[in-house]
């Protein structure tokens with residue numbers, strides 16, 4: 254394969270070529286292998302394959318050539334330009350799942366057992382919060398939630414409690430708070446604590462957590478990696494290749510969280526334009542944050558690119574750009590929030606994020622509806638908070654739509 258002899262120097266080249274361009278029948282685009290099982294020429298070949306000596310596929314819950322292209326591409330993106338402890342190119346392994354939630358289940362279940370404790374930040378994706386407080390809790394795994402931006406509190410908490418795993422989501426949903434990956438990982442490693450990072454909001458283009466020595470990176474590929482809102486998916490990426498090939502793979506296979514070939518194909522197509530999409534998402538977001546900050550109808554804008562954001566310095570340190578996500582509080586609380594959402598003419602009213610078009614949602618009534626109000630407000634998710642995933646439309650059209658919807 255050409256890329257083995259040729260060093261790729263830009264992330265778009267990695268997104269397009271890292272997995273190779275050689276497919277069956279000289280197909281240019283990776284085929285959709287819609288097959289549950291794979292054939293053996295002989296009993297002996299079957300034996301070799303089960304023994305792992307023949308690397309071809311066996312059964313699609315265990316792996317599939319279409320998944321493999323997506324997995325190799327995501328591994329290459331997360332490892333791009335990073336070195337391992339011996340100074341060689343960092344090697345990573347990814348496991349593609351049916352959803353972000355499935356990948357997260359594999360991540361937590363393969364690393365934790367009953368009696369273990371997770372430490373996490375208080376601003377989290379709703380599904381992560383519920384997985385921790387419902388499924389994991391009922392299986393004997395506890396979660397301690399603190400403000401992980403307070404490094405003294407992190408240090409104190411890991412000294413006083415036996416923590417097995419620290420889960421960082423940064424930037425976090427929907428407050429866009431950022432946790433310092435490097436500083437938290439340093440503290441965690443002094444106590445041999447596993448560190449996992451949800452990199453969904455940033456994507457490997459804006460932030461590479463493995464640079465700071467974390468153990469696992471997680472993505473809901475449903476969002477910016479797919480980029481078009483056309484499929485649900487998730488990926489678990491790890492640097493302990495042996496662990497990824499054995500325990501993580503085994504748990505993934507037994508939980509039955511495998512992706513499907515069509516969704517994997519859509520993901521592969523989406524990833525190709527990651528860099529160009531993200532550049533436009535990000536430049537649009539900057540303009541919108543400026544516009545909203547100066548608008549008399551807006552009480553507050555949560556966007557890490559604004560110097561007024563408490564996590565501006567953390568975002569600047571660990572991200573190459575502040576990203577396409579923001580939230581804002583309208584003057585007038587719940588009623589103003591609902592009126593604004595109903596007034597939108599072009600931008601889309603929907604939960605989820607990371608699509609090429611602009612999506613707006615109202616966390617209090619949608620994504621965080623199941624979080625008790627008091628707790629939600631403590632997390633910064635006030636009644637009138639609007640979350641915005643900035644799209645790649647013409648900037649003037651987005652600004653005009655927001656302006657007419659606010660006033």
Ligand SMILES: *Cc1c(COP(=O)(O)O)cnc(C)c1O
Nearest residue numbers: 352353354378380453473475486
């Ligand atoms: C969407 C999302 C998830 C869950 O992923 P699904 O693909 O919906 O299962 C987890 N974390 C973050 C930050 C997300 O945005």
